[in-house]
Amino acid sequence: MPPSSAASATAWTRAARQMFAKLLGEFAYEGILTPEPEGLPARYRLAVPGGPVYRFRARRGAYGHWRVDPASLTPSADPLAFLTQAHDTLLRLPGDTLGHLLRELTATLSADVRLADAAPDAAALADLDYAALEGHLTGHPWLVASKGRLGFSATDAGRWTPEARTAARLPWLAVHRDLAHYRGIPALPTAERLYAEELPDHTRDAFARAVSDRGRDPHRYLWLPVHPWQWDETIAPLFAPQVADSAIIPLPADEDLRLPQQSVRTFLNLSRPHRRSVKLPLSVLNTLVWRGLPTERTLAAPAVTRWIHALRDGDPFLCDETRVILLGEVASVTVEHPLYDRLPTVPYQYRELLGCIWREPVGPYLAPGERARSLAALLHTDAAGRAVTAELVRRSGLPGREWLRRLFQALLPPLLHFLYRYGTVFSPHGENAVVVFDEDDVPVRLAVKDFVDDVNLSAEPLPELADLPETVRDTLLTEPPDFLTQFIHTGLLVGVFRYLAPLCADQLAVPEKEFWGLVREAVLAHQQRFPELKPRFEQFDLLTPRIGRLCLNRNRLYADGYRDRPRRPHAVVEGTVPNPLHTP
Structure with a gap:
């Protein structure tokens, strides 16, 4: 209650x-x-x-x-x-x-x-x-x-829900390899290697016995956690034939307590915080989409992670200077539905029913004294109207404008470098972007998550994308250059800074015009640092006088409503709005 x-x-x-x-x-x-x-x-x-x-x-x-x-x-x-x-x-x-x-x-x-x-x-x-x-x-x-x-x-x-703040042990399923498929980064070449890192010996033994007790060979099965709600509401009824013939076998819960996060379908491990998070499909309609896991994207997640990590690790600016953290989706188990996955015209929620993505947690990447907070936390205000941002600025001992300058220096350079150098853009909204702070609560660097769902590539050919692996090319969405910049504008600037600017005006004494001037200053400083990329600054123009107005609420009210569609919806663009980065 x-x-x-x-x-x-x-x-x-x-x-x-x-x-x-x-x-x-x-x-x-x-x-x-x-x-x-x-x-x-x-x-x-x-x-x-x-x-x-x-x-x-x-x-x-x-x-x-x-x-x-x-x-x-x-x-x-x-x-x-x-x-x-x-x-x-x-x-x-x-x-x-x-x-x-x-x-x-x-x-x-x-x-x-x-x-x-x-x-x-x-x-x-x-x-x-x-x-x-x-x-x-x-x-x-x-x-x-x-x-x-x-x-x-x-x-x-x-x-x-996250606001319930209730940790739980997740049950697991064993799924026959005729239905289930494993993918992992090179460090996790087999499911057995993943399970050895994620599950104690006695838990793995218990899972194997549960399969053997059904008269089946444990080696012919893959294991994955399942959201209890998803099992009861979706898996048990829609996979009933597979449960009946033991192609899917319920397993006990593991021993770890996990806590749902803002996305509802992602769980952090509280018992062993350095273990990976699990992202599970949930056939619940929230914000704009059903919160499932698309089969082809779940399969491709480790390949996308391997490619994104290779870009960063081969680029000294990203790897050594910005030290950007990319929380890899390092392994996945995908389970096909024998009927729905072969029917492209059915509602997309039926092709996103069962699977799991294991994602790296941020904790192991933090240096001593560092701490992480999601970008969304900066917008939070308490019952008295005081913003978390104002409290962090107070603790830092810095003037408000200097703290903001540090925030923009932490967030923007890695995002801009991926865009300008590699024609690759994240969707750095409040949940996907994580700010790393030093021991004085000064922003120092960025962590990003949700690659396979929210990374987009330039539709125009770039030399840096010539060797893109086919799995990645076939999975990630591509956009023309003038729309690719929308992911930074809409995800970060419109979706977060639009609300942060008036908070800072009220509580940090930094007028909104000065706030946006600091953002523009960070963009120009990055461009001056890499003059050889000048054609890309014009190709991916973040300083254009106006940008398209994406309208998330219009999606729900008019474009998509609550109708079932065979494909996931895309945000509506309705008119334009002035770009505060255009002029000082």
């Missing part, structure tokens, strides 16, 4: 007011709503035909950002009521989208209320380690329905 405060009217009202402010700001940013100025500075109104007129204060910012003040909203603000008032006039939502959206927003509000219950202050949050801090973060800053997790019941949400 949720904590008792989750039922309190006060907690719900506060969360609803904050969500309504977020909805107005993000829908206005994406051009879904058009608030009108009221004549006074920073005052706006939004009239619902046949309904109320909402009034509020809002600050405008870079990229056309709206920052709506929740306390200023009148009349009494409720995003659920607003949708019922405006769905067929201002928003023009079809009934099926409206129904599912109300459910997603209600689930998100429930999660927000749980997070607010006895939430630590910024100082206490700054003391938490990487795994524990993840359980206090509030989720995607841009998507309004950020924690919908359609498919989870209230009990599931209280057990398997």
Whole structure:
């Protein structure tokens, strides 16, 4: 059951007011709503035909950002009521989208209320380690329905979400090698080598006995952990014939306690923190997609890791200067469904049902005194409104602008070098990008994860990509150069810095214009460091006057809704916004 405060009217009202402010700001940013100025500075109104007129204060910012003040909203603000008032006039939502959206927003509000219950202050949050801090973060800053997790019941949400902060032992499955396939980096050439590193001898013996007790040869099976919810809701019913004939054999849970992270489907090992994380498919609709593991990408993950690591290790700037950490997806087990994986027109969720990716944890890469926090943590504010960023700056002893300069120096050079030198770009959003801090809480370097899902390549041929392995070439998405830069703009600048800039203006006394000037300064400094790449700076132009406006909420409301598709959706581009990096 949720904590008792989750039922309190006060907690719900506060969360609803904050969500309504977020909805107005993000829908206005994406051009879904058009608030009108009221004549006074920073005052706006939004009239619902046949309904109320909402009034509020809002600050405008870079990229056309709206920052709506929740306390200023009148009349009494409720995003659920607003949708019922405006769905067929201002928003023009079809009934099926409206129904599912109300459910997603209600689930998100429930999660927000749980997070607010006895939430630590910024100082206490700054003391938490990487795994524990993840359980206090509030989720995607841009998507309004950020924690919908359609498919989870209230009990599931209280057990398997990051805000539940509940560690669990994961059960495993043995799957016959006719269905299951193993891939690993050269250091993990066989599944047996992986299991020897991940599982104690007695656990491996117990797994082998469980297979032998079914009269089957353990050597003909691969093992992988499975999310308990996924087993009950998806694997047991959809793989029922394979379970019946012992092609899939349930195994006991291993001994390690694992904690779900912000992505919900990734678990960190608390019992043995230096062991690898596991990323498991979860047939839950959250943010924009079903959170499964695509079969072909799971197979290719170790090959992508090997290639990305080779780029870094062969480049002194990346390897020795920036010391960028690339958290490799070093091994995978993929399980084919005998029917669905051969049917390309069925909804894509049915081709992402069962598998596992083992990913390196950040801990072993940290030097003494270093600590890691996800980039999303910098946006977190406590109940009093104090940002974790402000607390870290206080601890560092540096002026706010100097701390920000160090942050940008840690984040941008490796990302820019991969883009300019290799035509390769990560999606460095708040969850995928991890900031490494020194003992004084000064940002010093970057760690990146999620390669196979979020690395994209230049569609235009580059000499540096001429020897790209076929497995990698066939797996990673390619984009034209003018869109490849969108992953840095949208993932980092729009998706994180758009929110960090006003926080820093309020709490670090660094005006927004100066904030963006520091970002531009970091880009230009990198370009000056590598003048031989000047043609690439023009090819991958981050300083163009305007950029396409990606619209994540429009995906849910209009482009994709809640319809099943055979392929994963892509973000909608609607119009353009001014680029704050264009001029000083």
